[in-house]
Amino acid sequence: MKRYFPDRTCMNIIRLIILTVTLALIVCSYVFLSFIPILMWILIGVFATVGIFMGSLYLPIWFRNTRYCISKKEINKVSGCFITSKQLMRTSAVQYTTTIRTPFSKITGLNFLIFNAMGGKIIWLFLSRKDLDEILKLIERAVNQNEKETD
DSSP, X not given: OEEEOOXXXXXXXXXXXXXXXXXXXXXXXHHHSXXXXXXXXXXXXXXXXXXXXXXXXXXXXXXXXOEEEEOSSEEEEEEESSSEEEEEEEGGGEEEEEEEEOTTHHHHOOEEEEEEETTEEEEEEEEOXXXXXXXXHHHXXXXXXXXXXXX
């Protein structure tokens, strides 16, 4: 059984996006709600708190708790922050896979892999390019081996 983890370089990019969105929301509330000071300061506090919570607590915990496992017989995903979820799929049930590679994905780690089966799917998020290519080769070998066994 081979284990994979989300690429940590992606966490910094997501933190940068969260920081940018938080600052934009704070500036918008300051500019457009200055005539209602109490509401403006409440929204600024909420936006700052949510941005700090997401960037400094939630993301690192989620990245630490997320792991993907693949073997000849099964595909497994465990993820979550405070509530963890587990997904399991037989390798023989995989009908097709979908890969999503963003521009500069070797640097950013924004690679996604979707395993599709009859009645369900498992999405693996934020894989490195090397891990993505390795997983695709493993799945291809497992599917080809299952086809030979059934023939």
